[in-house]
Amino acid sequence: MQFADNPQAWHEVPPTAGLPLHLSDLLPGRADLAPAIADFLQVEHAQLESSGTAALIVALHALHGLAPHRHIVVIPAYTCPLVALAVVQAGLTLRICDLQPDSLALDTQMLSDMCDSRTLAILPTHLCGRVSAIHDIQAVAQACGAWVIEDAAQALGAKVGNDSVGSQSDIAIFSLAVGKGLSIYEGGVLIARDPAIRAACAAVSQRLAPARPLIEAQRAIELAAYALLYRPALLPLSYGRPLRHALYLDDWLAAAGDCFPARTVLHKPGKWRQAVGVRALKRLPAFQADLHQQAVRRLPQLRAINSITVLEDEEGKGTWPVFILLLPDRADRDAALQALWGSGCGVSLPFVHALPDYPYLQELIPAAALEKRALPNARRLAARILSISNSPWLDDASFSYICATLANICKRSY
Structure with a gap:
């Protein structure tokens, strides 16, 4: 990983742009x-x-x-x-x-x-x-x-x-x-x-979904920790270190957060966590407007990279937590991940595989979908996809660094 080359290497950008909580x-x-x-x-x-x-x-x-x-x-x-x-x-x-x-x-x-x-x-x-x-x-x-x-x-x-x-x-x-x-x-x-x-x-x-006090108490503690740690200077501890450890082990599912339990426990969210959400919700429209403006400003740099496809809204006006790109092929995408995933600049994967290719889902997927020639478009997309955080914590120099890295990788393959 090229962490030392990243202009923003002194702190961590989250993989998606979430609304930061205030204390x-x-x-x-x-x-x-x-x-x-x-x-x-x-x-x-x-x-x-x-x-x-x-x-x-x-x-x-x-x-x-x-x-x-x-x-x-x-x-x-x-x-x-x-x-x-x-x-x-x-x-x-x-x-x-x-x-x-x-x-x-x-x-x-x-x-x-x-x-x-x-x-x-x-x-x-x-x-x-x-x-x-x-x-x-x-x-x-x-x-x-x-x-x-x-x-x-x-x-x-x-x-x-x-x-x-x-x-x-x-x-x-x-x-x-x-x-x-x-x-x-x-x-x-x-x-x-x-x-x-x-x-x-x-x-x-x-x-x-009954009330489950012990689970809700755990969620309240986790929410308080999240509010404290979801900031650039502390994300290397809560997100960056586990990410880089997973990448060191070549465990892409853990790195992308794609490991999920077989069953989800349903319960009632508590009133304190709801109150936190009510307070934060008041800031969400302005936050999303800023993300949209940042996306509009940065999209031309991505569109200008030869042979990269930027996936955008098909209609309406979406939220912009990330940019989603398709690189020319798996080799280019994997080269980009090797250079950028774990570098602290918010490059990641939305999901690692098409659904039939997750080992822990194999028994749940219909047999026809498990065939190697099935679902070619989804599998080709999964092999080429890349996400870039649209977090306001990703500065212009780091975004330009990402674009230059992608341009160089795609240029080498042609």
């Missing part, structure tokens, strides 16, 4: 975060859960209760492994759909061929806050009678026109985990258009 956010208090987020999203109702994965599990149980004869859930071949684990935990049948070439969007022809009267839900993903067009997916869902759940984990605050991402589908899921736009260390939000679906989700949550 004043940690003052004692009790509040309800769900109504504040509903107001922020300009939707009628929001439901708070213990994580984005928990929110997805609740949503899937609720929909299956409304349509017990439907049991198939279709998800993208390149997304967070927790999505696949949530489907299995909900007791439903997983189906994996390929992506369009050089895109994060689902292959709608393959999707259409996969869906029938047994399909419960389709889960398009607004990966890393990039807004995907979902009109064609909604049309496929409508044709077979399925619901659409938008996975908007990092897209809290993203817009399509004047509407929040997800507000025009049946359900949308947002994450409040570490590094997300708004974090209460672990948390998730669910929104639904239809009152019957909202009622079903509330009933499932009441049944599956």
Whole structure:
């Protein structure tokens, strides 16, 4: 790793641009975060859960209760492994759909061929806050009678026109985990258009997500530590050192944070953590506006690098926690990771593999998706993808250093 060459090597840039917490956010208090987020999203109702994965599990149980004869859930071949684990935990049948070439969007022809009267839900993903067009997916869902759940984990605050991402589908899921736009260390939000679906989700949550005081106490301690350590001078201790140790061991799953438990514990988030979220939420619009301005300013440097593809919003206005790039091939991408991952400048991977290629998911993935020639577009994307943090802590000199490194790597391969 070329840590010494990095102009910003004296401190650590996080892999995504999360809203930093102020110590004043940690003052004692009790509040309800769900109504504040509903107001922020300009939707009628929001439901708070213990994580984005928990929110997805609740949503899937609720929909299956409304349509017990439907049991198939279709998800993208390149997304967070927790999505696949949530489907299995909900007791439903997983189906994996390929992506369009050089895109994060689902292959709608393959999707259409996969869906029938047994399909419960389709889960398009607004990966890393990039807004995907979902009109064609909604049309496929409508044709077979399925619901659409938008996975908007990092897209809290993203817009399509004047509407929040997800507000025009049946359900949308947002994450409040570490590094997300708004974090209460672990948390998730669910929104639904239809009152019957909202009622079903509330009933499932009441049944599956009880108060768990010991877990909540642990989360409160973790949130306080996160508020203290999520700053450039201390991130080398909390994030950088474990990252570089994982890279030294050549453990990419640990380095990218892709190791997840088989089951997610659901519980009620406590009132103090909610109060922290309510206070921080007031700063989120200005923070996201600054990230967008920074992205607009830096995107031309990335677009100017020969043979690199920058993945951008397909419609609307996304959040910009990271830039997502596709390099020409795996060799170039791996050379970029060798030079930059672990250097302290916020270069990383969204996810290491396409879903069928995670060893710990092998038993959950349909056999057809495990074939080497299956899902070629998602596997090619996984081999070429790279993320660069859009954190305000990444200064211009370091961003230029990243761009120059990428340009040199791509130039050498031609």
